[in-house]
Amino acid sequence: MTENNAQNPITTDAIIVGAGPVGLFAVFELGLNDVKCHLVDILDRPGGQCAELYPEKPIYDIPAVPICTGAELTEKLLEQINPFHPVFHFGQMAESLVKTPEGKWRLTTDRGTVLEAPIVIIAAGGGSFVPKRPPIKGIDAFEGKSVFYSVRKMEQFRDKKIVIAGGGDSALDWAINLQPVANHLTLVHRRDEFRAAPDSVLKMRSLVAEGLMDLKIANLTTLNGADGHLTEVVLQEDGKQPHPLACDNLLAFYGLTMKLGPVAEFGLNLHENLVTVDVATFETSVPGIFAIGDINTYPGKMKLILSGFHEAALMAKKAFTYVHPDRRYRFQYTTSSSDLQHKLGVTEAA
């Protein structure tokens, strides 16, 4: 974890909320303008929707790239911005944004990282990725105490009766990892089909065959317990009576969904949960805060990667004036400017 706090914040030129394709490309456009960036994302890796929702699916409408997958686009963007040494803060939710007495922006994450910069770029896309909550009545009363959607410390589950729900990679990986730690572990999935790495499925099946864990093909219908502490879950197997299963902890892995989240509290003008911007600069209603990519709205907006890239270039031009108020903005081509080529580390004989 980062060693800093409100007394000792990390200072930089620009804070980017969201490391999706548009946040990543913003690093490039800002970098050409001598603006250094730190990025915050709740995901544990860059790429936003491209990495989380469709890494293996093809994209056909990136100019001059006839076809690439979501994962490939992310990889190429990282390569392109590498000369500017962006700093990433992954696995953290940007939670609050306030102005300091010196007129800078201070952003604090849910893990206590504090960043300060003269400008902030909201590239939060469809919102932050949060776990899907299963539709079980009263589940919220158990969340954070005995029901979890992620694992931060495995020790927490030592000698517990654990139920893991879901049929994807996260559910299987955690079933395999927690099985030796748990008192007893049951994997619950609606169908006897798993959307996960074939190796994990084999491993899980062999643990079941050895009697080291249970697999139930069932729906989870009810949670029983008190004061946030589970005592049992009720399973409904096809064609059978619902039956209880003793359980201390439920871990549910049903994938992620996008929610606007804390960005709604940043004090920006919103329209239908999107941030309104000036189309010449992509600045929001608050000076020094910009919004680009899927998160913004303006007349004619199209939620395309292409649009986000264009928005990043115009944003960077205005952003420059905040970070370098003493300098004049200069329009240059990367093809012909030795200054830009130097920044990119590609200078031949100037």
Add this chain to the structure above:
Amino acid sequence: MRIICTDMEGKDHELLATEEWSVMEIIREGGIPILAQCGGSCACATCHVYVDPEWKGKIPEPNEDEIGLLNGAFDVNENSRLACQIIFNKNLDGLKIKLAPGSL
């Protein structure tokens, strides 16, 4: 041509349908809120609907991607489909579907 879409409150809406559009797009165009987070790319399952049993046989079977995605969705039953994967054609005029809880 039309489809009948029952919303989460149980209210029926008659929506104008266009051939070659997905049922998700028809619902959205008709002004009925549907999350459809991935825009019809068969990647999110937030366009989950129940197809009226009488219409089920007229719709081509789901492909492997759709089945896999429905596997991980909530409140799935034997009539569950992803609306973005049902492409409307004239044989589906009058199609009846109901929005599932995860689609809002």
